[in-house]
Amino acid sequence: MASITMDNLGKVYTGNVRAVSDVNIDIADGEMIVLVGPSGCGKSTLLRMVAGLETITEGTLKIGDRVVNQLEPADRDIAMVFQNYALYPHMTVFNNLAYGLKNRGFKKDEIDRRVREAATMLEIGKFLDRKPRQLSGGQRQRVAMGRALVREPAAFLFDEPLSNLDAKLRVQMRVEIRQLQKRLGTTSLYVTHDQLEALTMADRLVVLNGGRIEQIGTPMEVYLRPATTFVAGFIGSPAMNMLPTAYLRGLVAADALAHMPVAADLVGLRPEDLSLAPAGEGEIALTGQLMLLEPAGAESHLHLTFEGIKDTIVARLPHVPDVQEGSHLTFSIRRDKLHPFDQATGKRVA
Amino acid sequence: MQTKRMTFSNNWLPYALLAPQVIVTLIFFIWPASQALYQSFLRQDIFGLRTTFVWFDNFNRLFADPLYLNSLKVTFWFSVGTTVLSMSVALLFAVMVNRMIRSRDSYTTFLVWPYAVAPAIAGVLWWFIFNPSIGIMPYMLKGFGYDWNHRSSSTDAMTLVIIAAAWKQISYNFLFFLAGLQSIPQSLIEAAAIDGASRFKRFWTIVFPLLSPITFFLMVVNVVYAMFDTFGVIHATTEGGPAQATNILVYKVYRDGFVNLNLGSSAAQSVILMGIVIVLTVIQFRYIERRVNY
Numbered sequence: 001m002a003s004i005t006m007d008n009l010g011k012v013y014t015g016n017v018r019a020v021s022d023v024n025i026d027i028a029d030g031e032m033i034v035l036v037g038p039s040g041c042g043k044s045t046l047l048r049m050v051a052g053l054e055t056i057t058e059g060t061l062k063i064g065d066r067v068v069n070q071l072e073p074a075d076r077d078i079a080m081v082f083q084n085y086a087l088y089p090h091m092t093v094f095n096n097l098a099y100g101l102k103n104r105g106f107k108k109d110e111i112d113r114r115v116r117e118a119a120t121m122l123e124i125g126k127f128l129d130r131k132p133r134q135l136s137g138g139q140r141q142r143v144a145m146g147r148a149l150v151r152e153p154a155a156f157l158f159d160e161p162l163s164n165l166d167a168k169l170r171v172q173m174r175v176e177i178r179q180l181q182k183r184l185g186t187t188s189l190y191v192t193h194d195q196l197e198a199l200t201m202a203d204r205l206v207v208l209n210g211g212r213i214e215q216i217g218t219p220m221e222v223y224l225r226p227a228t229t230f231v232a233g234f235i236g237s238p239a240m241n242m243l244p245t246a247y248l249r250g251l252v253a254a255d256a257l258a259h260m261p262v263a264a265d266l267v268g269l270r271p272e273d274l275s276l277a278p279a280g281e282g283e284i285a286l287t288g289q290l291m292l293l294e295p296a297g298a299e300s301h302l303h304l305t306f307e308g309i310k311d312t313i314v315a316r317l318p319h320v321p322d323v324q325e326g327s328h329l330t331f332s333i334r335r336d337k338l339h340p341f342d343q344a345t346g347k348r349v350a
Numbered sequence: 351m352q353t354k355r356m357t358f359s360n361n362w363l364p365y366a367l368l369a370p371q372v373i374v375t376l377i378f379f380i381w382p383a384s385q386a387l388y389q390s391f392l393r394q395d396i397f398g399l400r401t402t403f404v405w406f407d408n409f410n411r412l413f414a415d416p417l418y419l420n421s422l423k424v425t426f427w428f429s430v431g432t433t434v435l436s437m438s439v440a441l442l443f444a445v446m447v448n449r450m451i452r453s454r455d456s457y458t459t460f461l462v463w464p465y466a467v468a469p470a471i472a473g474v475l476w477w478f479i480f481n482p483s484i485g486i487m488p489y490m491l492k493g494f495g496y497d498w499n500h501r502s503s504s505t506d507a508m509t510l511v512i513i514a515a516a517w518k519q520i521s522y523n524f525l526f527f528l529a530g531l532q533s534i535p536q537s538l539i540e541a542a543a544i545d546g547a548s549r550f551k552r553f554w555t556i557v558f559p560l561l562s563p564i565t566f567f568l569m570v571v572n573v574v575y576a577m578f579d580t581f582g583v584i585h586a587t588t589e590g591g592p593a594q595a596t597n598i599l600v601y602k603v604y605r606d607g608f609v610n611l612n613l614g615s616s617a618a619q620s621v622i623l624m625g626i627v628i629v630l631t632v633i634q635f636r637y638i639e640r641r642v643n644y
Contacts, residue, residue, distance in 0.1 A: 053540050076545035086537035090559045099555075100545035147545075 002077070002154035002187060003029045004050065010058030011045055011211075019045045020211045023059070030185040032178070036198035037208035038234070046208070047191045051080050051157050074103075079148035080157040083164065085140045087132040087147075091344055094128040097146050098198040104151075113341075121180070138169045145177070149184075155267055156181070157180060158190040162197065174201060188259060195235050199223065207231045225339075229337040229346045232268045238301055239340065240268045240312040247309060248338075252284055252301035256335065264340030269333055271301070271316035279332035287330045295320040304329070383624060389617035408618035415595060418602070418619075425577060425598040428512060432576040436516035437568055441524030442562075444552070447524075448531040458528065465521035469579060473586030476514035500588060504595030507588045511596050514587060515580045524566050529556065530564040571632040576626065599623055 004027040004274050011020040020042040027033050035043040040120075048054040050061060052073035068076045079100075087096050097115045119125040122142040125181035132140055141161065148156055155174055161177070162170045178201050181188050192198055198205045199219040207214040207222065207230070215227040232240040245265050260267075279285035291312065291335035300320040304313045315331055323329060340349045409509050447457045448575045464472070475624045480487045480500060488498035499508040529564035534557060542552045560567075581600050584590060590605060597605070599619065607616030 051540075051544060053543070071546045074538070080544050082541060084537055086536065086541040087533065088538060088542070088556060090562075099542070099547070103551065105547035147541075151545075174476065232559070335476045 001025055001061075001323065004155060004187060005062040006046075006050075007058060007062070008059035009046070009049060009061060011042070011049060012057045013191055015032070018211060020049070021058075025206060025212055025213070025216065027187055027189065027345065029187055032181050032188045032190060032201060032203045033209055034190045034192060034198040034202035034205040034233075036192055036195060036205055037214075039193055041208040042211035043191045043193075045211075047146065047157055047159055047189060050076075050155075050189060050327075052076050057066050060198065071241050076159055076287060077154040079151045079153040079155075081144045081148050081161045082236060083160040085144040085161075087143055089132050092129050093124060093135070093143050093146075096116075096132065096143055097150050097243055100147065100151050106253045114150045114152075115146075118146040121149065122146050136329060137165050138173065141165060141169075141173055143225060145180070149156075149180075153186070155187040155189065158188065160192055162192070163194070170197075178199070182307070199235065200306055207234060209234075225348070226268070227348050229266065229268070229341050229343075236270060238316060240340075241313045242311065243306075243309065243313070244343075247306070248284065251286065256284065258339070260340050261333065263342045264349045266340060266341040266343040268339030269313075269338075270337065271314045272318075273333050273337040274313075274315035274317075274331040275333070275342060276317065276321060276329065278330075282335050284335060284338075285330055285332050285334045286313075287314055289328050290325050293320075293323065303328070304331075323346060352442055384642055386617045386620045391614075392543075392617075393614040404614070408614045409622075411596075412615065412618055412622070417597075419596050420594055421599055421602045424594070424596060425509075428508065428515070428572050428580075428596070428598050429576040431508070431512040432519065433569060433572040434578070435512060436519040436572060436588045437565070439525050440520045440568075441514070441527050443520070443524050444527035444531055444553045447559075448528060461524050461568050462521045463569040464518050465503065467518060468582060469515070469518060469581075470582030470586045472518045473511075473514050476510060476517065476609055477587045480510050500592075502592055504592055507592055511580070515576060515583045516628070519572060519575055526564050526568055527561065530561045534560050534614065566637060567634070570630055572631055578623070 004012045004025075006023050006027075007194065009023040010018075012018050023046060025033065035046060037043045045054055046194050046240060049056050050063075052068070052071060052075075056069050061069055063076055063078065068308060088099065091099065091256060101111045101114060114149050115128070118126070121127055122145055122324050124139060124142045127135060127139060127143070131145065135143065141164075144161065153207055162173055165173060166225060189203060192201075199222075204216060204218055205222055206216050209230050215222055215231045217225075217227075222231060222235055226235060226240070228244065230337070232242075243266070245257070245260060248267055276284070286306065288306045290302055291305055292303040294301040294303070298318070299315050302315040302321075302323075304315060308314055341347065341350050390408055391403055391405055393408065394399050394401050395441070447454055447461070449591055450457060479485050480498065482488050482501060485498075487530045500510045500565055538556055538560075539552060542556045547555060551609045568625045577598070578600055580598065581604065584596055584598060584601045585604075588596045590601050600623065603616050603623065606612045606619065
């Protein structure tokens with residue numbers, strides 16, 4: 001149990017390739033922080049810097065009260081779950097779990113107790129004598145979790161642990177990992193490229209892009225008030241639509257957008273904020289041509305083109321409407337649901 | 351594995367396609383092997399005038415012959431020495447090269463070169479290096495107070511042929527070990543590092559066990575090499591001496607057959623060697639496919 005403090009962390013590889021810059025995150029004891037971003041954004045590098053698998057070239061990293069910049073991975077009191085599980089293929093499940101304890105000189109009965117406890121918790125008790133190759137993907141995932149658990153470390157580090165699982169198992173393991181983490185109250189740092197995983201699992205999530213932090217906040221803060229156009233586009237599926245403010249001003253009375261800051265030349269609209277109901281008080285009406293209707297069971301995605309707008313605009317409805325592709329549809333959106341951005345800086349204005 | 355079945359429209363075409371391989375095998379293996387087998391049952395008088403069929407007498411004599419038993423012992427130690435030396439040095443090199451990033455390819459290239467050298471040339475090379483009168487090694491060893499002479503000391507002679515034979519084989523083993531090391535996922539090593547294993551411990555508890563299929567394969571290959579492909583090394587350096595100290599089985603076959611002209615005994619010895627090769631090959635095929643450690 002410990003907090004993790006990242007103070008101006010940065011990573012420059014030899015040859016002056018910059019992977020991470022100016023990362024400041026304070027992780028409270030027991031908190032689950034999810035690092036999310038597209039591939040190449042530096043999230044895995046940052047995690048590996050915390051683990052001690054990559055050297056830290058700038059800033060300081062504290063786990064608990066200790067500065068651990070120079071410590072070996074083994075001395076940082078962390079455990080890591082790898083994307084490919086990294087189970088030792090020549091050892092039984094029991095020995096996989098026990099390996100870290102043996103290396104630390106635990107007594108035999110203590111090792112036995114801890115391994116069995118973790119195995120019961122993860123329901124892998126009957127696989128203890130098997131080799132990893134005799135297990136399914138989900139079971140291997142549990143063993144990898146178990147290997148982290150038995151050590152009872154100060155922090156868990158997860159490097160995209162669910163990306164090798166099929167969709168159904170991924171949802172199940174997501175829930176289990178989160179429940180387990182809450183129960184144990186162990187500080188966790190979780191890396192993923194999947195925004196849904198990030199939203200559902202995090203106490204707070206950190207959106208990274210190009211090695212820099214775009215936004216830190218609780219999932220709902222980030223979702224409801226994305227700080228940059230990047231976050232707006234990355235968090236939420238389908239992604240937030242972007243329209244030039246000038247386009248909207250051409251549609252409505254001059255005073256209808258009076259609340260928008262002057263600097264806001266770009267407006268974001270969440271697909272689910274568009275509705276087919278007629279525009280009422282405080283709402284804006286938008287008409288577009290329906291290019292494609294994607295029914296998805298409980299909801300549907302409508303791909304629309306607006307006159308003079310290059311990008312396709314997507315609307316998400318909580319039902320499948322009875323409309324023809326190619327027809328013109330009028331949507332309404334509440335004015336306070338518009339997200340104002342400055343196109344030049346990419347930042348949210350007010 | 352599912353193999354695709356190919357059907358030929360013409361009946362003799364498959365036989366024609368197989369013919370070259372079959373002919374080569376017949377002429378260069380089956381025929382000489384059966385000749386050896388046949389000759390191993392024969393004995394000629396000194397002048398080659400009379401040949402008698404003696405059944406297994408050649409074999410009986412061999413196993414009663416202290417020189418032959420000595421040769422078996424010499425071969426055993428020579429094979430073990432060559433295999434252990436070439437494999438451990440190769441593994442050491444592979445581990446060191448595997449840790450390099452940019453210079454890895456150039457080191458690999460240099461380390462593979464000795465494999466292109468013929469065994470006889472390798473033998474001559476080491477014969478010069480260890481030559482008691484003009485060699486650099488005896489000169490240096492003298493500095494440490496060791497009087498090297500492989501012409502009189504059987505230990506020195508054995509050491510020389512083992513070094514010469516192993517040197518060449520290091521390249522081959524090195525390539526396999528390097529490929530093996532590179533196929534071990536980096537995340538396993540990292541996981542072990544987080545699990546608190548020291549560099550040394552990581553190697554012996556993770557890397558080495560994962561290399562075991564390759565190690566086993568190389569062990570068989572190296573034993574076969576040491577027993578059968580080292581004629582040139584022995585011939586160019588010690589010629590089996592001093593006092594039979596390096597007279598390995600293949601070399602003895604040559605000596606007894608072509609120098610001492612005891613063709614019956616020589617043939618019997620080759621038949622025994624053939625048996626050993628067959629056993630080793632069977633072991634290799636059996637275990638390589640099944641006994642994978644994980």
